Amino acid sequence: MSDTPFNTLAEFQDLLEIQPQENRDACQAASARNGQLTKPPSALGRLEDLAIWYAGWRGVAAPKIKSPQVVVFAGNHGIAAQGVSAFPPEVTGQMVLNFQHGGAAINQMCKTFGADLSVHGLDLDHPTDDFTKGPAMSESSVIAALQTGWNAVDDDADLLVAGEMGIGNTTSAAAIACALFGGKADNWVGRGTGVTDEGLALKAHVVNQGLAANPTAAGNGLEALRCLGGRELAAIAGAIASARAKSIPVILDGFICTAAAACLAVARDGALDHAVAGHLSAEGAHGVLLKNIGKQPLLSLGLRLGEGSGAALAIGILQGAVACHSGMATFAEAGVTDA
Amino acid sequence: MSDTPFNTLAEFQDLLEIQPQENRDACQAASARNGQLTKPPSALGRLEDLAIWYAGWRGVAAPKIKSPQVVVFAGNHGIAAQGVSAFPPEVTGQMVLNFQHGGAAINQMCKTFGADLSVHGLDLDHPTDDFTKGPAMSESSVIAALQTGWNAVDDDADLLVAGEMGIGNTTSAAAIACALFGGKADNWVGRGTGVTDEGLALKAHVVNQGLAANPTAAGNGLEALRCLGGRELAAIAGAIASARAKSIPVILDGFICTAAAACLAVARDGALDHAVAGHLSAEGAHGVLLKNIGKQPLLSLGLRLGEGSGAALAIGILQGAVACHSGMATFAEAGVTDA
Numbered sequence: 001m002s003d004t005p006f007n008t009l010a011e012f013q014d015l016l017e018i019q020p021q022e023n024r025d026a027c028q029a030a031s032a033r034n035g036q037l038t039k040p041p042s043a044l045g046r047l048e049d050l051a052i053w054y055a056g057w058r059g060v061a062a063p064k065i066k067s068p069q070v071v072v073f074a075g076n077h078g079i080a081a082q083g084v085s086a087f088p089p090e091v092t093g094q095m096v097l098n099f100q101h102g103g104a105a106i107n108q109m110c111k112t113f114g115a116d117l118s119v120h121g122l123d124l125d126h127p128t129d130d131f132t133k134g135p136a137m138s139e140s141s142v143i144a145a146l147q148t149g150w151n152a153v154d155d156d157a158d159l160l161v162a163g164e165m166g167i168g169n170t171t172s173a174a175a176i177a178c179a180l181f182g183g184k185a186d187n188w189v190g191r192g193t194g195v196t197d198e199g200l201a202l203k204a205h206v207v208n209q210g211l212a213a214n215p216t217a218a219g220n221g222l223e224a225l226r227c228l229g230g231r232e233l234a235a236i237a238g239a240i241a242s243a244r245a246k247s248i249p250v251i252l253d254g255f256i257c258t259a260a261a262a263c264l265a266v267a268r269d270g271a272l273d274h275a276v277a278g279h280l281s282a283e284g285a286h287g288v289l290l291k292n293i294g295k296q297p298l299l300s301l302g303l304r305l306g307e308g309s310g311a312a313l314a315i316g317i318l319q320g321a322v323a324c325h326s327g328m329a330t331f332a333e334a335g336v337t338d339a
Numbered sequence: 340m341s342d343t344p345f346n347t348l349a350e351f352q353d354l355l356e357i358q359p360q361e362n363r364d365a366c367q368a369a370s371a372r373n374g375q376l377t378k379p380p381s382a383l384g385r386l387e388d389l390a391i392w393y394a395g396w397r398g399v400a401a402p403k404i405k406s407p408q409v410v411v412f413a414g415n416h417g418i419a420a421q422g423v424s425a426f427p428p429e430v431t432g433q434m435v436l437n438f439q440h441g442g443a444a445i446n447q448m449c450k451t452f453g454a455d456l457s458v459h460g461l462d463l464d465h466p467t468d469d470f471t472k473g474p475a476m477s478e479s480s481v482i483a484a485l486q487t488g489w490n491a492v493d494d495d496a497d498l499l500v501a502g503e504m505g506i507g508n509t510t511s512a513a514a515i516a517c518a519l520f521g522g523k524a525d526n527w528v529g530r531g532t533g534v535t536d537e538g539l540a541l542k543a544h545v546v547n548q549g550l551a552a553n554p555t556a557a558g559n560g561l562e563a564l565r566c567l568g569g570r571e572l573a574a575i576a577g578a579i580a581s582a583r584a585k586s587i588p589v590i591l592d593g594f595i596c597t598a599a600a601a602c603l604a605v606a607r608d609g610a611l612d613h614a615v616a617g618h619l620s621a622e623g624a625h626g627v628l629l630k631n632i633g634k635q636p637l638l639s640l641g642l643r644l645g646e647g648s649g650a651a652l653a654i655g656i657l658q659g660a661v662a663c664h665s666g667m668a669t670f671a672e673a674g675v676t677d678a
Binding site for chain 2: 037038039040041042043044045046047086087088090091094095097098101102103104105107108109111112113192193194282298299300301302303304305309312313316317319320323324327328329333334335336337339
């Protein structure tokens with residue numbers, strides 16, 4: 001990990017301050033190209049904005065998507081012992097094996113859209129600490145997870161999806177959202193993998209306890225990530241920041257991924273400018289969380305699985321948008337009369 | 340065309356009455372399989388319904404999508420001479436060449452999702468008659484177009500998108516919608532390729548004239564198609580019916596494709612049970628039209644291009660849904676603890 005450009009949260013914060021911006025020349029060139037393609041103005045709707053955004057972050061007027069990468073991070077949570085999930089904690093490790101053997105939803109999505117998949121189990125035998133009693137992670141723990149995420153991103157990738165698996169992590173995500181954006185815990189917790197009404201009340205109680213036990217998390221992106229997050233959430237944040245450093249656009253997944261991403265957005269305004277929201281999760285509070293970070297989802301199909309599955313499904317949307325932008329003929333090339 | 344099982348509209352109507360239904364055993368087997376996959380119940384949301392629906396129409400519990408087909412039909416409209424489009428009528432033929440040379444949006448979509456594309460220009464040198472003065476097509480003309488559509492569907496296709504190109508055809512689609520479902524012409528016409536406010540008023544006027552000149556179209560699916568449609572709309576209807584006969588599920592495109600499909604739905608209740616709506620077009624009345632045929636769109640990204648482009652983009656959604664359904668491991672196979 002010695003080649004990671006941060007070894008403390010303060011250094012990670014410093015790094016967020018100096019991350020690259022989109023290439024405005026490429027944006028302008030892409031926008032000009034878009035206006036000449038054989039279609040009525042704006043007839044490809046949001047696909048046009050997506051293609052121009054993608055071009056800007058790749059720094060090329062007519063880019064291609066050749067090497068999408070999906071990274072899935074898995075972590076175990078101290079709060080899982082409180083029974084906040086419909087599934088027992090051992091499922092995290094079992095699902096990592098399922099990912100490695102090709103049997104999960106994310107494997108099928110990656111095959112469908114030609115994405116490379118890598119899976120990282122983060123210290124699964126050592127759950128994070130129970131955040132109702134103090135911080136989930138020490139600074140060295142959260143840094144290690146951020147570094148795993150940072151190093152997981154391929155230099156050659158041209159699109160990134162960061163997914164997660166971790167029994168208990170919708171509760172962690174709800175706690176982060178509540179710490180960052182306020183409001184009642186009840187409004188941030190949801191059914192997750194399918195808890196009962198009682199389970200839902202327990203999740204809200206756990207979130208409230210977590211906020212009380214971790215006052216430094218309130219409104220502080222990186223402290224919320226450390227105190228209320230999990231290793232897989234920190235790894236997602238590290239991967240998103242790493243993608244920015246490498247000019248790789250990102251598709252955000254559902255509630256948990258968005259909570260991890262929101263820690264970056266609160267830590268540094270604009271830290272998610274290179275990211276789009278892949279889908280609106282059925283996890284109830286995802287829509288509000290997306291609004292808080294100013295993102296409008298590409299898809300809304302009722303998914304609430306995690307693993308990066310919804311974002312991976314949206315890879316197809318980006319591929320279609322960029323293929324049209326870069327592959328279509330102009331009016332002049334095709335000899336078609338303009339309006 | 341001698342092998343087409345209809346030579347009159349009455350025969351086509353008879354054929355619609357006896358089309359195959361979904362395979363209920365396959366549906367049940369697919370539903371049972373879905374319940375055993377390594378994910379929380381319903382966590383893939385609408386993708387689960389889509390996969391089960393697709394399995395039912397293919398008659399297989401764990402189907403694959405290997406050969407999606409996109410057919411694009413192009414036709415010219417007598418009413419185009421009235422100036423109802425922002426583009427001149429010669430653009431229809433120019434765009435057919437663009438399709439054939441690989442330069443249009445639909446070409447890029449087909450490449451992205453591995454779909455076979457075929458393009459059919461329908462008697463482009465002879466626009467349909469101006470429907471403000473009487474029927475757009477004679478019975479023999481509409482039958483010829485229906486037969487072209489019927490014969491365009493590959494026996495080996497496992498998913499069909501039927502797209503269109505035809506300067507003036509949003510006006511034709513609006514007239515069909517108004518004839519089939521009532522309401523004011525103003526509420527069915529839209530900007531199409533980008534007409535002005537004056538153009539919009541002209542479109543409504545043309546629709547009203549068309550309805551007055553073709554009283555047999557009111558509430559009559561096949562008469563509306565003949566009197567107010569165009570050759571490309573009739574070909575779409577023929578292709579959708581042909582797909583049903585061959586147990587090939589269909590993804591509907593935007594406003595014009597949906598208007599053509601609606602003619603089938605009005606002619607025969609359930610005639611679109613093998614079809615899903617690929618997307619919600621930015622053409623204003625598309626949402627109401629979809630509600631009238633009981634379809635909820637998969638995507639809503641502001642497209643309004645036609646060519647089958649929105650439906651082709653939704654091929655990726657179906658591919659993802661079916662890949663998860665048929666490729667995921669069960670809890671037992673993966674050794675994952677169920678809830």
